[in-house]
Amino acid sequence: xxxxxxxxxxxDRKLAAAWKHAVCGGARCAVCGAGGKxxxxxxxxxxxxxxxxxxxxxxHETAERWRWDPRNGIALCERCHSxxxxxxxxxxxxxxxxxxxxxxxxxxxxxxxxxxxxxxLRRQYPxx
Numbered sequence: 001x002x003x004x005x006x007x008x009x010x011x012d013r014k015l016a017a018a019w020k021h022a023v024c025g026g027a028r029c030a031v032c033g034a035g036g037k038x039x040x041x042x043x044x045x046x047x048x049x050x051x052x053x054x055x056x057x058x059x060h061e062t063a064e065r066w067r068w069d070p071r072n073g074i075a076l077c078e079r080c081h082s083x084x085x086x087x088x089x090x091x092x093x094x095x096x097x098x099x100x101x102x103x104x105x106x107x108x109x110x111x112x113x114x115x116x117x118x119x120x121l122r123r124q125y126p127x128x
Contacts, residue, residue, distance in 0.1 A: 015064070016068075019040060019068045020039075020040040020073075022073070023070050023073030023074065024040050027075035028075065029076050029077035030074050030091065031084075031091055031095060032077060032079070036077070037077070038076065038077055039075075039078055040073050040074075040075065041074050041075075041081055041084065042067075042072055042073060043073065043074055043100045043103075043121070043125075044103075044104065044107070044117060048120060049063065049067050050063060052107070052117070055115070056114060066107070069103060070099075071097075071100060071103035074091065074096060074097060076091070090125060090126050091125055092126055092127070092128040093122070093126060093127050093128070094128065100121075104117050
């Protein structure tokens with residue numbers, strides 16, 4: 001069972017829906033290949049992204065643009081998403097789309113050594 005989430009504003013819901021469509025539209029689960037209802041998973045979590053931008057003094061608009069960047073997403077079925085989030089079975093690094101690595105490289109260039117995003121990626125996604 002997933003934790004209860006705070007209610008989203010109308011704008012936030014629209015952004016989330018557009019992001020999910022960009023990430024999951026026509027896709028299959030990146031882990032098991034299941035079709036049907038998919039979840040969009042933020043590879044670098046929304047919470048981490050918000051924290052990075054707030055800690056480094058970026059404006060809200062910039063943070064939101066990065067938060068809803070579809071390059072930071074992967075399509076997962078509910079089962080695989082839940083298993084990853086609960087650390088039962090993490091999504092392996094090699095299954096992440098190439099766009100994720102471009103997204104992380106841009107964040108690393110933006111933040112410099114102040115927030116090494118690639119290190120977070122390597123901790124949360126095993127190299128199997």
